[in-house]
Amino acid sequence: MVRLTGGPGGPAAVRLRAAPAGLLLVVAAAAWVWLVTRWGGMPAMPGTMGLGVAAFLAAWTLMMTAMMLPATTPVAALYARTITAHRASRMVVFTVGYLLVWAVAGLPAYALAVGLGRAAHLPSAAGTAVAAAVFAIGGVYQLTPLKDRCLARCRSPIGLMLRYTSYPGASRDLRAGAHHGAFCLGCCWSLMLLLAAFGVMNLWAMVALAAVITAEKLAPAGHLVARTVGIASLALAVAVFWFPALAPGLTGGDMTGM
Template sequence: MTDVATAQRRRLRPAGLLLLAAAGAWAWIVGRWRGMGAMPGTMGLDPVAFLPVWTVMTAAMMLPATAPVAALYGRTIRAHRTPRVITFTAGYLLVWALAGLPAYALAAVTARAAGAHASTATAVAAAVFAVNGVYQLTPVKERCLARCRSPIGLVLRYTSHPGAARDLRAGAHHGAFCLGCCWSLMALLAAFGMMNLWAMVGLAAVLTTEKLAPAGLRTARVVGMTSIALAIAVVWVPDLAPALVGSRMGAG
């Protein structure tokens, strides 16, 4: 009985590590960025300072939904399970860290465009919502979400691969599909605020539900239709995009 319990704890350890890392990331965000709210654009950061913040933010939002994948991957490993799962996670986060470059560019461009005129801010906000809404309903989104929801193919593919880099490659591979699944949701932060804590919590709940809940695909479609509705509603209610409203008031 003790051996069974020990084996079960070992199987669950990779998921626990990711959840612990996510909790640490959330704690850092709450402590460091409390009160910043919907600060527009890049929050006054240059790319070198922005990328670590972005990486911690994506770790907080993404790792809870990735924990079951890490646990599944860990069950295929007989020796050195913990360091290899850490390497898998590093590969996953590397993809999201690199995504911080276009995220920075988007935040900078949208803030500059929105700061030019009130009507420009509204148009930018509507475009951000509309792009997410349309993408959520596309076959590409559906395929990427399917890979995130059922990663057994990825696990089997890399189980037989030789070489020290296989764990890093497996994590990056899964991260690429996750990026394909979630990039448009993350782009909404350009409208809500890159470090808007409540927006981050809401989006993290959405992407976790999409990946783990039985009705994940249905959730993605509902979110897509809601985002299209927001693209229309923001014309009359600009406060739906608080970061872009803020940029109109001169916080570039």
């Protein structure tokens, strides 16, 4: 157990909660700055936007850093309370473990982007049908029990903290970060799938989805947010046949990146 001076709400407790949250928010802010300066103003384009696998994975990891870390700050703060020594360095390892999961997820994301990029060059009706399928898959998953289970773990991670404190050895922080990252991946992959329709590097879509992810995990009505987004995605699966520009990443619409 972590000992705090000044009582549960004293200055030491406040600093303990704020430090890891501040670390993650600073890293996320730096990632957003890079994305805006690198991709801001570019139109949403289908597929990988011409990036090779290494460049795509680097950009993907920065995207996940920007989009996911803000919603992870409460868990990081809670995990920090289980650490009694070398807190800063160990929280860095925890964060690295978390981001490694999303970096690895970039490999199937790249393969999907390549395939869907080719679909964007098919006749317009085919591209629209693929976009509808992407919206439908993402929407259906948002309404499944598996989504609810993963989201519940992200929203109420006390049980996970008990598990993490039982991890032995020097790999504890890396394993804890990766384990939590796996639950976040299970919770949010359907939202990332929507980037295929909106355009992988579409900054407007990234900002909107980051807001949804944060609301799902932190808002009191987070489960309702998840279900609302699922229903909206199913509605988009129908609407895209009349308004193909809703899916510029697959239909060549004119939505700009930011």
